[in-house]
Amino acid sequence: xxxxxxxxxxxxxxxxxxxxxxxxxxxxxxxxxxxxxxxxxxxxxxxxxxxxxxxxxxxxxxxxxxxxxxxxxxxxxxxxxxxxxxxxxxxxxxxxxxxxxxxxxxxxxxxxxxxxxxxxxxxxxxxxxxxxxxxxxxxxxxxxxxxxxxxxxxxxxxxxxxxxxxxxxxxxxxx
Numbered sequence: 348x349x350x351x352x353x354x355x356x357x358x359x360x361x362x363x364x365x366x367x368x369x370x371x372x373x374x375x376x377x378x379x380x381x382x383x384x385x386x387x388x389x390x391x392x393x394x395x396x397x398x399x400x401x402x403x404x405x406x407x408x409x410x411x412x413x414x415x416x417x418x419x420x421x422x423x424x425x426x427x428x429x430x431x432x433x434x435x436x437x438x439x440x441x442x443x444x445x446x447x448x449x450x451x452x453x454x455x456x457x458x459x460x461x462x463x464x465x466x467x468x469x470x471x472x473x474x475x476x477x478x479x480x481x482x483x484x485x486x487x488x489x490x491x492x493x494x495x496x497x498x499x500x501x502x503x504x505x506x507x508x509x510x511x512x513x514x515x516x517x518x519x520x521x522x
Contacts, residue, residue: 364392364396367392368389368392370440371385371388371389371392371432372385372389374432374436374440375389378436378437378440380435380436380437381431381432381435381436381437381440383431384428384431384432384435384436385428385432387424387427387428387431388424388425388428388429388431388432390424390428391422391423391424391425391426391427391428392425394420394424395420395422395424395425426448426451429444429447429448429451430444430448432444433445433447433448472491472493473491473492478490478491478492482503486503486504487502487504487506487507489501489502489507490502490503
Protein backbone atom coordinates (compact mmCIF):
# COMPACT_ATOMS: atom_id res chain seq x y z
CA UNK A 348 0.00 0.00 0.00
CA UNK A 349 1.42 3.36 -0.95
CA UNK A 350 1.00 6.54 1.01
CA UNK A 351 -0.60 6.98 4.38
CA UNK A 352 -4.17 6.41 5.45
CA UNK A 353 -5.83 9.74 6.34
CA UNK A 354 -5.83 10.13 10.12
CA UNK A 355 -9.62 10.56 10.33
CA UNK A 356 -10.31 7.19 8.71
CA UNK A 357 -8.94 5.10 11.58
CA UNK A 358 -11.08 6.63 14.39
CA UNK A 359 -14.12 6.55 12.10
CA UNK A 360 -13.50 2.89 11.28
CA UNK A 361 -13.08 2.02 14.96
CA UNK A 362 -16.24 3.94 15.90
CA UNK A 363 -18.26 2.16 13.20
CA UNK A 364 -16.90 -1.23 14.29
CA UNK A 365 -17.81 -0.55 17.93
CA UNK A 366 -21.28 0.62 16.87
CA UNK A 367 -21.77 -2.46 14.68
CA UNK A 368 -20.59 -4.94 17.31
CA UNK A 369 -22.59 -3.18 20.02
CA UNK A 370 -25.77 -3.32 17.97
CA UNK A 371 -25.27 -6.95 17.03
CA UNK A 372 -24.40 -7.90 20.62
CA UNK A 373 -27.58 -6.17 21.79
CA UNK A 374 -29.56 -8.19 19.22
CA UNK A 375 -27.87 -11.41 20.34
CA UNK A 376 -28.76 -10.87 23.98
CA UNK A 377 -32.18 -9.20 23.93
CA UNK A 378 -33.92 -10.30 20.72
CA UNK A 379 -34.75 -14.01 20.68
CA UNK A 380 -35.90 -13.87 17.07
CA UNK A 381 -32.49 -12.75 15.75
CA UNK A 382 -30.23 -14.40 18.30
CA UNK A 383 -28.65 -16.99 15.97
CA UNK A 384 -28.05 -14.49 13.18
CA UNK A 385 -26.54 -12.01 15.62
CA UNK A 386 -24.11 -14.57 17.03
CA UNK A 387 -23.18 -15.56 13.46
CA UNK A 388 -22.58 -11.88 12.66
CA UNK A 389 -20.34 -11.50 15.70
CA UNK A 390 -18.41 -14.65 14.78
CA UNK A 391 -18.10 -13.64 11.13
CA UNK A 392 -17.06 -10.09 11.92
CA UNK A 393 -14.51 -11.24 14.49
CA UNK A 394 -13.12 -13.82 12.06
CA UNK A 395 -12.93 -11.27 9.23
CA UNK A 396 -11.15 -8.72 11.42
CA UNK A 397 -8.72 -11.27 12.89
CA UNK A 398 -7.97 -12.72 9.45
CA UNK A 399 -7.28 -9.32 7.94
CA UNK A 400 -5.22 -8.17 10.92
CA UNK A 401 -3.19 -11.38 10.94
CA UNK A 402 -2.90 -11.54 7.17
CA UNK A 403 -1.40 -8.08 7.06
CA UNK A 404 1.08 -8.92 9.80
CA UNK A 405 -0.61 -6.91 12.52
CA UNK A 406 -1.05 -3.80 10.41
CA UNK A 407 -2.51 -0.76 12.11
CA UNK A 408 -5.33 -0.49 9.62
CA UNK A 409 -7.33 -3.17 7.91
CA UNK A 410 -7.95 -1.11 4.78
CA UNK A 411 -5.90 -2.85 2.09
CA UNK A 412 -7.10 -3.04 -1.51
CA UNK A 413 -5.25 -6.24 -2.48
CA UNK A 414 -5.99 -8.35 0.59
CA UNK A 415 -9.43 -9.78 -0.16
CA UNK A 416 -8.19 -13.36 0.11
CA UNK A 417 -7.50 -12.97 3.82
CA UNK A 418 -11.09 -12.29 4.76
CA UNK A 419 -13.19 -14.30 2.31
CA UNK A 420 -14.56 -16.76 4.88
CA UNK A 421 -15.20 -14.12 7.52
CA UNK A 422 -16.87 -11.78 5.07
CA UNK A 423 -19.04 -14.60 3.75
CA UNK A 424 -20.21 -15.42 7.28
CA UNK A 425 -20.80 -11.75 7.92
CA UNK A 426 -22.83 -11.35 4.71
CA UNK A 427 -25.01 -14.37 5.53
CA UNK A 428 -25.64 -13.13 9.04
CA UNK A 429 -26.55 -9.63 7.87
CA UNK A 430 -29.02 -11.18 5.44
CA UNK A 431 -30.50 -13.20 8.34
CA UNK A 432 -30.75 -10.05 10.47
CA UNK A 433 -32.42 -8.24 7.56
CA UNK A 434 -35.06 -10.97 7.34
CA UNK A 435 -35.66 -11.48 11.06
CA UNK A 436 -34.71 -8.24 12.83
CA UNK A 437 -36.97 -5.60 14.29
CA UNK A 438 -38.00 -2.75 12.01
CA UNK A 439 -34.96 -0.47 12.47
CA UNK A 440 -32.39 -3.29 12.41
CA UNK A 441 -34.12 -4.89 9.43
CA UNK A 442 -34.05 -1.66 7.41
CA UNK A 443 -30.39 -1.00 8.17
CA UNK A 444 -29.48 -4.58 7.28
CA UNK A 445 -31.43 -4.47 4.00
CA UNK A 446 -29.45 -1.35 3.06
CA UNK A 447 -26.23 -3.21 3.90
CA UNK A 448 -27.33 -6.26 1.89
CA UNK A 449 -28.11 -4.03 -1.09
CA UNK A 450 -24.71 -2.33 -0.83
CA UNK A 451 -22.95 -5.70 -0.55
CA UNK A 452 -24.72 -6.93 -3.68
CA UNK A 453 -23.92 -3.76 -5.64
CA UNK A 454 -20.24 -3.79 -4.66
CA UNK A 455 -19.95 -7.56 -5.08
CA UNK A 456 -21.41 -7.49 -8.58
CA UNK A 457 -19.33 -4.49 -9.64
CA UNK A 458 -16.08 -6.06 -8.40
CA UNK A 459 -16.83 -9.56 -9.64
CA UNK A 460 -16.11 -8.77 -13.28
CA UNK A 461 -13.05 -6.56 -12.91
CA UNK A 462 -10.42 -5.83 -10.26
CA UNK A 463 -10.88 -2.78 -8.05
CA UNK A 464 -7.51 -1.44 -9.10
CA UNK A 465 -6.32 -2.04 -12.66
CA UNK A 466 -2.68 -2.17 -11.59
CA UNK A 467 -2.94 -5.40 -9.60
CA UNK A 468 0.52 -6.96 -9.57
CA UNK A 469 -1.14 -10.25 -10.48
CA UNK A 470 -2.04 -8.92 -13.92
CA UNK A 471 1.65 -8.29 -14.66
CA UNK A 472 3.14 -11.62 -13.63
CA UNK A 473 4.75 -14.32 -15.73
CA UNK A 474 2.55 -16.07 -18.27
CA UNK A 475 1.65 -19.42 -16.77
CA UNK A 476 1.42 -21.17 -20.16
CA UNK A 477 4.97 -20.07 -21.00
CA UNK A 478 6.28 -21.23 -17.64
CA UNK A 479 4.66 -24.65 -18.02
CA UNK A 480 5.98 -24.99 -21.59
CA UNK A 481 9.53 -24.32 -20.37
CA UNK A 482 9.07 -26.78 -17.51
CA UNK A 483 7.80 -29.47 -19.91
CA UNK A 484 11.03 -29.10 -21.94
CA UNK A 485 13.27 -29.15 -18.85
CA UNK A 486 11.87 -30.59 -15.61
CA UNK A 487 14.64 -28.98 -13.56
CA UNK A 488 13.37 -25.54 -14.62
CA UNK A 489 11.97 -23.52 -11.73
CA UNK A 490 8.51 -22.12 -12.38
CA UNK A 491 8.19 -18.39 -11.69
CA UNK A 492 4.92 -18.30 -9.76
CA UNK A 493 4.79 -14.86 -8.17
CA UNK A 494 4.24 -11.61 -10.08
CA UNK A 495 5.48 -8.07 -9.71
CA UNK A 496 8.79 -6.99 -8.21
CA UNK A 497 8.97 -10.17 -6.15
CA UNK A 498 10.03 -13.50 -7.49
CA UNK A 499 9.16 -16.93 -6.23
CA UNK A 500 10.52 -19.96 -7.98
CA UNK A 501 8.94 -23.37 -7.48
CA UNK A 502 10.88 -26.52 -8.38
CA UNK A 503 8.74 -29.56 -9.13
CA UNK A 504 11.51 -32.12 -9.55
CA UNK A 505 13.72 -33.78 -6.97
CA UNK A 506 17.05 -32.44 -8.27
CA UNK A 507 17.30 -29.50 -5.86
CA UNK A 508 18.35 -29.67 -2.23
CA UNK A 509 16.04 -28.41 0.52
CA UNK A 510 18.40 -25.43 0.97
CA UNK A 511 18.08 -24.52 -2.72
CA UNK A 512 14.31 -24.83 -2.51
CA UNK A 513 14.13 -22.62 0.61
CA UNK A 514 16.33 -20.03 -1.06
CA UNK A 515 14.04 -19.92 -4.12
CA UNK A 516 10.64 -19.95 -2.40
CA UNK A 517 10.46 -17.04 0.07
CA UNK A 518 9.15 -13.80 -1.36
CA UNK A 519 11.92 -11.30 -1.75
CA UNK A 520 12.88 -8.43 -4.01
CA UNK A 521 14.04 -9.51 -7.47
CA UNK A 522 17.62 -8.54 -8.26
